[in-house]
Amino acid sequence: MSRLSLANLRKMKVAQEKIAVLTAYDASFSHLLEQSGVDVILVGDSLGMVIQGQESTLPVSVNDMIYHTANVVRGSEKVFVVADMPFMSYANIDLALLNAARLMAEGGAHMVKLEGGKTVLPAVRELTARGIPVCGHLGLLPQSVHRVGGYHVQGRESQVAQQITEDALDLQSAGADMLVLECVPASLAKSITEQLRIPVIGIGAGKDCDGQVLVLYDMLGITSGKRPRFSHDFLAEAGHIPAAVSLYVQSVKNGQFPGPEQQY
Numbered sequence: 001m002s003r004l005s006l007a008n009l010r011k012m013k014v015a016q017e018k019i020a021v022l023t024a025y026d027a028s029f030s031h032l033l034e035q036s037g038v039d040v041i042l043v044g045d046s047l048g049m050v051i052q053g054q055e056s057t058l059p060v061s062v063n064d065m066i067y068h069t070a071n072v073v074r075g076s077e078k079v080f081v082v083a084d085m086p087f088m089s090y091a092n093i094d095l096a097l098l099n100a101a102r103l104m105a106e107g108g109a110h111m112v113k114l115e116g117g118k119t120v121l122p123a124v125r126e127l128t129a130r131g132i133p134v135c136g137h138l139g140l141l142p143q144s145v146h147r148v149g150g151y152h153v154q155g156r157e158s159q160v161a162q163q164i165t166e167d168a169l170d171l172q173s174a175g176a177d178m179l180v181l182e183c184v185p186a187s188l189a190k191s192i193t194e195q196l197r198i199p200v201i202g203i204g205a206g207k208d209c210d211g212q213v214l215v216l217y218d219m220l221g222i223t224s225g226k227r228p229r230f231s232h233d234f235l236a237e238a239g240h241i242p243a244a245v246s247l248y249v250q251s252v253k254n255g256q257f258p259g260p261e262q263q264y
């Protein structure tokens with residue numbers, strides 16, 4: 001069985017077939033998600049919060065990401081695996097190349113994800129020129145939580161919306177092959193999704209993105225404390241974990257998730 005490729009994901013965008021993405025951090029869930037029809041697994045630096053119990057994603061190291069990515073890759077054979085580059089691991093081009101190479105070579109990731117717009121364009125150009133697929137991440141940037149002052153919706157003001165749109169187009173031009181849009185108004189995400197050739201995966205970004213992603217533990221209802229409004233407890237509805245993941249995949253594919261109460 002060969003792995004899903006970027007070409008497959010681009011074809012899904014063109015065919016308007018929704019892309020179902022979930023985070024996972026270990027081999028057992030990786031296998032289960034793949035069996036349940038998930039297309040792409042994101043090894044998110046959210047693992048700092050849901051696995052390590054940290055207050056933010058900032059303490060996550062490249063070694064942590066490599067460990068979890070390798071486990072996820074070993075547990076699967078069909079899914080496309082994206083690994084987050086952690087806080088400051090792409091602060092300049094040399095660091096970005098070194099750390100992305102480790103995530104790919106040691107972790108076995110198929111793509112790396114970087115948060116930010118203009119600041120990361122030189123790194124995105126260099127990584128993609130050297131054959132490393134890159135996913136951008138705009139809107140709410142959890143690695144900037146202390147500068148922003150919390151996890152809030154981004155892009156409600158037209159000037160900020162304009163900046164996010166410009167960053168999205170620039171990331172695509174720099175070679176990014178996928179984009180995550182987090183916590184932005186549904187109308188903005190729709191507009192960006194229509195303007196880009198590359199697949200746009202939303203989280204709290206409305207139903208009109210090319211695909212959706214959620215943090216696994218949020219959609220299973222086992223995150224401690226307050227779960228973001230854009231997530232939904234599929235386990236409560238489905239009764240057991242494989243059924244919950246299947247229901248998520250089905251709800252993304254048929255456009256039922258996210259509903260009006262899960263978007264801004």
Ligand SMILES: Nc1nc(=O)c2c([nH]1)NC[C@@H]1CN(c3ccc(C(=O)N[C@@H](CCC(=O)O)C(=O)O)cc3)CN21
Nearest residue numbers: 046049050057142151152153215218223227228229230
């Ligand atoms: N478990 C978990 N789920 C996530 O989605 C997630 C993480 N952790 N860690 C990294 C970031 C942080 N994220 C978050 C965290 C909280 C909200 C949240 O509470 N948002 C409010 C909106 C508040 C506002 O706009 O003022 C909400 O009600 O959804 C959003 C995204 C998304 N990511």
Ligand SMILES: CC(C)C(=O)C(=O)O
Nearest residue numbers: 023044045046180203
């Ligand atoms: C929430 C998603 C997009 C992420 O970046 C993560 O899980 O770290």
Ligand SMILES: [Mg+2]
Nearest residue numbers: 044045046084
């Ligand atoms: Mg992340």
